[in-house]
Amino acid sequence: MPVTSIGKYEFEPLDKVENFHGNQLTYINWEKHLLFCAPVCLPLPPEMLFSTFIKETMPGVYGKHPDFEKINWDEVTWTLDQVDFIPDMAASLKENGLGHKSLLRFWTPGLNGIEGSHS
Amino acid sequence: MAEKRKKKLGIKQRYSMLTRGLSWETTYQDMDKVFPYDKFEGIHIHDWEAWEDPFRLTMDAYWKFQSEKEKKLYAVIDSFAQNNGHLGITDARYVNAIKLFLTGISPAEYQAARGFTHVGRQFRGVGPRVACQMQAIDELRHAQTQIHSMSHYNKYFDGLHSGPYMHDRVWYLSVPKSFFDDARTAGPFEFLTSISFAFEYVLTNLLFVPFMSGAAFNGDMATVTFGFSAQSDEARHMTLGLAVIKFMLEQDERNIPIVQRWMDKWFWRGTRLLTLVAMMMDYMLPKRVMSWREAWDIYFTEAGGALFKDLERYGIRPPKYADIATKEAEHLSHQAWHIFYNYTHAAAFHTWVPEKEELDWLSEKYPNTFDKYYRPRLEYLDKEEKAGRRFYNDTLPMLCQVCQIPMGYTEMDDPTTISFQSSEYKGDKYHTCSLGCKDIFDYEPEKYVQAWLPVHQIYQGNCGGPEIEDVLKWYNFNLGADNLDYSGSPDQKLWNEWQAHRKKA
Amino acid sequence: MSRKVSITLQNNDDARPIIEAIEKDNPDSTVNIYPAMVKIDCEGRLIVKQETVEALLGREWDVQELHLSIVSMAGNVDEEDEYFELSWNL
Numbered sequence: 001m002p003v004t005s006i007g008k009y010e011f012e013p014l015d016k017v018e019n020f021h022g023n024q025l026t027y028i029n030w031e032k033h034l035l036f037c038a039p040v041c042l043p044l045p046p047e048m049l050f051s052t053f054i055k056e057t058m059p060g061v062y063g064k065h066p067d068f069e070k071i072n073w074d075e076v077t078w079t080l081d082q083v084d085f086i087p088d089m090a091a092s093l094k095e096n097g098l099g100h101k102s103l104l105r106f107w108t109p110g111l112n113g114i115e116g117s118h119s
Numbered sequence: 120m121a122e123k124r125k126k127k128l129g130i131k132q133r134y135s136m137l138t139r140g141l142s143w144e145t146t147y148q149d150m151d152k153v154f155p156y157d158k159f160e161g162i163h164i165h166d167w168e169a170w171e172d173p174f175r176l177t178m179d180a181y182w183k184f185q186s187e188k189e190k191k192l193y194a195v196i197d198s199f200a201q202n203n204g205h206l207g208i209t210d211a212r213y214v215n216a217i218k219l220f221l222t223g224i225s226p227a228e229y230q231a232a233r234g235f236t237h238v239g240r241q242f243r244g245v246g247p248r249v250a251c252q253m254q255a256i257d258e259l260r261h262a263q264t265q266i267h268s269m270s271h272y273n274k275y276f277d278g279l280h281s282g283p284y285m286h287d288r289v290w291y292l293s294v295p296k297s298f299f300d301d302a303r304t305a306g307p308f309e310f311l312t313s314i315s316f317a318f319e320y321v322l323t324n325l326l327f328v329p330f331m332s333g334a335a336f337n338g339d340m341a342t343v344t345f346g347f348s349a350q351s352d353e354a355r356h357m358t359l360g361l362a363v364i365k366f367m368l369e370q371d372e373r374n375i376p377i378v379q380r381w382m383d384k385w386f387w388r389g390t391r392l393l394t395l396v397a398m399m400m401d402y403m404l405p406k407r408v409m410s411w412r413e414a415w416d417i418y419f420t421e422a423g424g425a426l427f428k429d430l431e432r433y434g435i436r437p438p439k440y441a442d443i444a445t446k447e448a449e450h451l452s453h454q455a456w457h458i459f460y461n462y463t464h465a466a467a468f469h470t471w472v473p474e475k476e477e478l479d480w481l482s483e484k485y486p487n488t489f490d491k492y493y494r495p496r497l498e499y500l501d502k503e504e505k506a507g508r509r510f511y512n513d514t515l516p517m518l519c520q521v522c523q524i525p526m527g528y529t530e531m532d533d534p535t536t537i538s539f540q541s542s543e544y545k546g547d548k549y550h551t552c553s554l555g556c557k558d559i560f561d562y563e564p565e566k567y568v569q570a571w572l573p574v575h576q577i578y579q580g581n582c583g584g585p586e587i588e589d590v591l592k593w594y595n596f597n598l599g600a601d602n603l604d605y606s607g608s609p610d611q612k613l614w615n616e617w618q619a620h621r622k623k624a
Numbered sequence: 625m626s627r628k629v630s631i632t633l634q635n636n637d638d639a640r641p642i643i644e645a646i647e648k649d650n651p652d653s654t655v656n657i658y659p660a661m662v663k664i665d666c667e668g669r670l671i672v673k674q675e676t677v678e679a680l681l682g683r684e685w686d687v688q689e690l691h692l693s694i695v696s697m698a699g700n701v702d703e704e705d706e707y708f709e710l711s712w713n714l
Contacts, residue, residue, distance in 0.1 A: 002544075002563060002564050002566075003563045003565040003566045004159070004161075004305070004306065004309075004563065005159070006155070006156065006159045006306075009565055009566075010565065011565070011568070011569050013544075013545070013547055013568035013569065014568070014569050014570065014571060014572070014575070014576075015547070015568075015575045015579075016547070019579045020579060021579075021580070023578070025575065025578065027517040027550065029517075029537060031536065031537075032535055032536075034457070034496070034529075034535060034537075035496060035499075036461065036512055037454070037457045037458045037460075037461040037512065037516070037525060037527045038458060038461075038516040038517060038525040038526045038527040038537070039516065039517040039526050039537060040512075040514035040515065040516055040517060041514075041515055041516060041517045041518070041574050041575070041578075042514065042515075060513065060514070061513070061514045064510060064513075081541070081548070082539070082541070099548070100547070100548070101547065101548040101549075101550070102548070103517075103539065103541070103548075103550065105539075114495055114496055114499045115495040115499070117491075117495040117496060118492075118535035119492075119495060119496035119499065129704075130687075130688075130703065130704060130705045131704070173700070173701035173702065173703060174688075174691075174701060174703055175703055176688070176691075180688055184688065184689075184691045184692060187692060188691075188692060191692075323696070324696050324698075327696075328632060328661070328695060328696050329658075331660070331661075331695075332658045332659045332660055332661055333659070335659040335660035335661075336659040336660075343660055347634050347660070347661075347695055350694075350695045350696060351691055351692060351693070351694050351695065353696065354691075354694040354695065354696055354697055355691070357696070357697065358701050361700065408658060408659055421626065421628060422628070422630065422698040424626075425626070425627045425628060425629070425698060425699075425712055426698065426712075428627060429627075429700070429712050429713055432713065
């Protein structure tokens with residue numbers, strides 16, 4: 001039973017991918033860096049290369065953190081929708097398996113946030 | 120007092136005379152057509168006459184007491200305004216709690232009035248109909264008196280100029296709005312369980328009581344007075360909440376699992392909503408009465424514990440995830456404040472890093488968590504702000520599909536890792552902040568796939584334009600005045616001028 | 625486990641005789657004073673007696689006047705002409 005209702009109750013979801021003008025929503029979280037209070041949400045073109053995402057999108061999101069410039073991207077570990085994941089930098093987001101409303105989490109070994117507090 | 124005048128009827132008889140026999144079985148229309156909403160939720164009622172209002176308040180007594188409350192309240196509101204009561208508050212930072220209250224809570228009072236007006240028509244039993252109609256009037260009164268009381272602050276402080284308009288648009292106000300939308304679009308019995316029981320009985324104590332006491336401590340005469348005036352009604356509402364639960368449980372044992380599931384759902388939705396209040400208590404009162412943790416211990420663990428012990432004989436257990444909520448009481452206010460600190464450029468109130476003595480108070484009240492997880496971050500933010508680099512988060516946050524709060528809650532066994540839950544429904548992904556919110560989504564996905572999530576709406580282009588400035592204008596914010604840090608705000612400037620005058624005088 | 629009932633009243637002139645009456649009629653109760661309000665806790669049961677309030681006030685007092693001063697409560701309500709009682713089923 002998808003809802004308790006007085007009759008037929010079916011509606012279009014409000015956040016279908018078609019509503020985002022060719023983009024798809026991507027959720028991103030830099031683990032153990034809670035200076036950023038929550039994961040972020042961005043509408044991104046599915047054709048964007050993963051390398052472009054790292055070079056051009058990430059600095060605008062996380063560049064204010066003093067740890068950001070210390071990130072060695074070769075050592076970063078990732079999960080995509082909660083499954084371990086190794087991105088192909090030369091492939092697009094879509095080719096890497098990112099769908100609408102996918103969750104991308106990444107860990108930066110050795111970087112523990114402000115005063116080691118995971119902030 | 121032997122000569123005391125005897126009343127003609129006792130309270131029980133009076134209540135019975137004035138609430139019974141007011142209804143009838145319809146003959147030329149089917150009762151199910153006249154009252155089409157009180158069965159589809161699966162609640163079985165055999166005897167509506169078994170409904171008993173413990174307060175036995177009749178309409179004549181209701182009007183008498185309410186008018187007396189109103190007279191008292193408006194005398195104080197007038198006096199507060201005439202005597203420049205705003206000058207007596209402890210600090211202008213305090214007013215930011217009032218801004219959140221006026222934009223977040225007062226419109227919810229109006230929503231409650233709409234909800235109770237609806238169910239006050241829809242029950243076929245006359246006892247609950249009368250109780251709901253009284254409560255509908257109460258809720259309308261709360262919305263009105265709150266707006267009247269706080270209007271005085273609007274003459275001097277920013278961010279108070281369009282509460283109801285903001286309520287329908289602003290990202291964080293979608294949290295209380297969606298809570299009440301969810302309740303009002305449910306059936307009448309679920310509505311009463313959500314608002315009268317879970318919200319008013321179990322959680323209002325946490326919402327209003329310590330906060331109003333805090334308002335008194337901070338010299339806010341207007342808020343204390345409307346707060347307590349409203350709270351005198353709440354005591355009656357709480358009783359209604361407990362009465363409706365017992366009524367459902369006593370009528371039919373098939374009702375028990377339904378009521379339990381509603382309690383689980385609305386307890387969790389309520390604790391999520393109360394995140395806003397946790398932060399008001401720990402961060403926005405310059406003089407503090409008790410910490411959120413202490414309020415939780417007194418009002419939920421102790422009072423709620425006794426209540427659920429009482430309901431045990433009906434086969435009801437404490438709400439699911441109450442243990443997680445209790446652990447979260449150590450973290451909630453800090454995580455909430457941090458969310459608003461991140462996004463104050465997009466809020467109609469100010470945030471700040473607490474002063475040193477305030478940080479010390481938090482360290483003392485939260486010995487297990489504050490120094491370890493939160494103080495270093497606040498001290499870093501303070502340093503950055505003083506160096507002219509006030510930190511703001513430039514990217515919109517991921518929101519929970521159910522509570523709509525930015526996903527800033529962490530795992531309680533690992534408080535530096537964000538809690539992620541997700542579900543799939545008809546080929547799309549839906550993310551939630553907790554097991555509590557995930558359960559709610561999974562039970563009625565068709566309802567929550569329609570959630571109006573502010574961040575997604577902005578990206579769809581439905582909120583004024585693509586730039587954050589367009590969105591804030593669409594919210595009807597006065598940019599540079601309503602938003603940003605308290606430090607450097609027009610509120611702060613005005614307050615400092617008043618204080619300088621006072622010293623001179 | 626503790627099964628306290630409680631009543632919270634405003635700390636004002638109307639409520640003071642009620643608070644005093646509660647203390648008198650419920651000797652085991654604990655009175656907690658907070659800014660602007662008073663919370664009275666009592667194990668299992670707590671009663672407000674009309675007779676005691678009237679003696680302290682020196683006038684007739686309708687139990688329902690409690691509505692003007694109450695802030696919050698915990699417990700099952702039993703209201704009669706002569707008393708107002710809160711209890712948990714033990």
